[in-house]
Amino acid sequence: MGIIFDKENKLLTLHTEHSTYQMQVDPYGFLQHLYYGDRLDTEDMSYLRMNFDRACAGNPDEAYPSRTVSANTMPQEYTGYGVGDYRINSIAVQNGDGSYAADFRYEKHEIRPGKYSIPGLPAAYANGGEAETLVVTLKDPVTDLKAELYYGVFEKKDVITRAVRLINEGEKPLRLLKAASLCVDFPYGNWDSIHFHGKHALEKQMERSPLGHLVKTVGSNRGTSSHQQNPFVILCDHEAGEDHGAAYGFMLVYSGGFKAELERDQFDSVRVVMGLQDDAFCWTLDKGETFFTPEVLMSYAGNGLTPLSHNYHRLIRENICRGKYKNARRPILINNWEATYFDFNEESILKIADEAADLGIEMLVLDDGWFGVRNSDNTGLGDWFVNAEKIPCGLRALAQQVNARGLKFGLWIEPEMVNEESQLYRKHPEWALQVPGRRPVRSRNQLVLDMSRQDVRDYLFDSISKILRENPIAYIKWDMNRSISDMYSVMLQAEHQGEVAHRYILGLYDFMGKLTETFPDILFEGCSGGGARFDAGILYYSPQIWCSDDTDPIHRLNIQYGTSFGYPSSTVGAHVSAAPNHQTGRTTQINTRGVVAMSGTFGYELDPGKLSDEDKQQIRKQISSFKKYYSLIRSGRYYRLTAPHQNYYMAWEFAAEDGSEALMNIVYTDPQPNPTLVHVKWKGLEADALYRVESKSSEEDGSFVHFGNPEEADRYEKRSETYTGRALMQGGYTLPWLLGDYPAIQIHIVKA
Ligand code: GLA
DSSP: OOEEEETTTTEEEEEOSSEEEEEEEOTTSOEEEEEEEEOOSSOOGGGGOOOOOOTTOOOOGGGTTOSSOOTTTSOBSSOOBSSSOOSOOSEEEEOTTSOOOBOOEEEEEEEEESOOOBTTBOOOOOSTTOEEEEEEEEEOTTTOEEEEEEEEEEGGGTEEEEEEEEEEOSSSOEEEEEEEEEEEEEOSOOEEEEEEEEETTEEEEEEEEEOOSSEEEEEEOSSSSOSSBOSEEEEEETTOOSSSBOEEEEEEEOSSOEEEEEEEOTTSOEEEEEEEOOTTOOEEEOTTOEEEOOEEEEEEETBOHHHHHHHHHHHIIIIIOOSGGGTSOOOOEEESHHHHTTOOOHHHHHHHHHHHHHHTOOEEEEOTTSBTTOSSTTBOTTOOSBOTTTOTTOHHHHHHHHHHTTOEEEEEEOTTEEOSBSHHHHHOGGGBOOOTTSOOOOBTTBEEBOTTOHHHHHHHHHHHHHHHHHSOOOEEEEOOOSOOOOOOOTTSOGGGGGGHHHHHHHHHHHHHHHHHHHOTTSEEEEOBTTBTTOSHHHHTTOSEEEOOSOOOHHHHHHHHHHHHTTSOGGGEEOOEEOSSOTTTOOOOOHHHHHHHHTTTTOEEESOGGGOOHHHHHHHHHHHHHHHHHHHHHHHSEEEEOSOTTSSSEEEEEEEOTTSSEEEEEEEESSOOSSOOOEEEOOOSOOTTSEEEEEEEEOSTTSOEEOOSSHHHHHHHHHOOOEEEHHIIIIIOEEEOOEESSSOEEEEEEEEO
16 A cells, blocks of 8 residues: 555655655644655654754744744645745745735645546546555645645655645635645755756756755746756755666656756755746635646655656656557658758658658658748748648648658647737737737747637637648647747736736646547647757647757757656657758768667658668668667666766667667767777666677668777677676677767667
């Protein structure tokens, strides 16, 4: 059983297979946090709590005359506000009488089978009876504001989810100025924090630093989860590495503005608070109304960052992603964006389809520019009907012709946006977010539709579902190409304007939910100028997200490395694009581009008509390799074997859960003269099993192996390679000296 209540000691304990989380109701009714770490048995961890008379730490009235009880030093599950805890708080509230205060005490709790869900918001779901829910109700006895703390325990998956429901049971309306989803205190330890920052075309760069005596904030106020920071943070032992040390993850299931705060206080206690962005947030709760926060996925691994990542990979694949393509293999696609940009017509698209079919590609995706008057990014957004000038035969006939070539047909949309140069804006200028009396901020020359409005969502649903109904569409790329500003909705009263950012996301989820449920056979891929909305919220509606507009494989190595800490490769949109690369001008071999894109959803984004015959040959091979490795890449355990800039190569591996096979991937990011040899240790194999090197790709593509003498080359080529898992994991494997334009090798081993 995952959730246990010890009545006598008022202990609430949550067990997962490898972790335990414990809290206790103290004599004054505070819900104190006791422990989160390696799995315990029946221990009561309250002995860890020490109360001292600390200077400048206020004491609650009930404890009088004791000066040792203080909210400012106690580890809490959800803090109050304005009542003596000076650290970062979980909530900020202005009450009906104007006061800024909340002070919670335990009222009751309930243990329920199954996993709670959150109305209107994405959340992890249970398959069968794999999860349990704990709801602890806290109450402010003065205002009657209730905080129901939700804990979802996925025992076998080592994940505990958190969310909070706030209920105004008082007589007067109150204003929530902050409503975090989780608060966890770590009274002891020496911690580093890890976050994933970036920018457009270089997302999720991993950054790790010791946690100093300050509040570190990771967040976004852009109305999207953002390129700049991903809603995922890790707290780990200063000494922790991939395979050792305690590591805790906190991932928000949300696609809008967010805030994660990590504070190391005066006594070295660390507090993590995560939830909605509170900048310009103000949510009015009238009498009887409730507010549900988004969910945070919390996980602990006592043995390093790799197992922590595995916990998230598994949970996202199995408990966040949904629908037909949750498990089905997704078609290998070609997208015309980098091949044509806006400059295409029926003919050029069909030419790409011809070439793609010949290469074995399975789907053609028509990107931006097929609708309205859209010949650049200045016009047309909002007009979701075909551009007859570019596609005179109509979308249906075009899709059918693509289908006739043996390819499925996919389409790009950006429903949340409008250009002023569009029929939609001329008809409904009031549908765009804008602050009264001010000209709205343009970005990529577009404005943002007010997704909190039902009429806007109805228009979008009608116009987009018409396209999906009338045309044989197998895939949708759902883009969103700007940060949001001008957060004002004409539909809301002045006192509700602080709700717009969150209402936008609720509206978005409502619309995404409706569209994906109405068209269950369509594969949806999220996108936001690349990876500005790469988060678990979007993954609830689309099982993959375009990871970055940077398709340079050498940059992609770092982007995909950062992404791999929280997200499985099955979610990572990745394509082979042209060389020289359009974003960086760098030339890499097609083999290298293939190896990197294969660690994601895999597809192409180039003009196949411009490829050499050799490259085409390579592509055919890549496609058959990807099919062969598909389930290993999709559900194998992912191991980061190097970190960016640590070496002159990057290496990562997929190992089957049952130890039957593994795939090593190595890219030489800075080929060396007279090098230290590349040497990697395999992971996740069965020590006693014998593994045969089944294939090694590929020196046939312009790179060449430098041995210095032919005998050694001959020996390398001809050696019969069978090793024990133990040898490969402990002794490792040495790779040849490769030269060329960023060469790459894939080594596939199978149990002999
Ligand atoms: C965004 C996407 C690209 C492409 C363009 C089209 O930048 O990330 O992949 O679809 O929009 O305008």
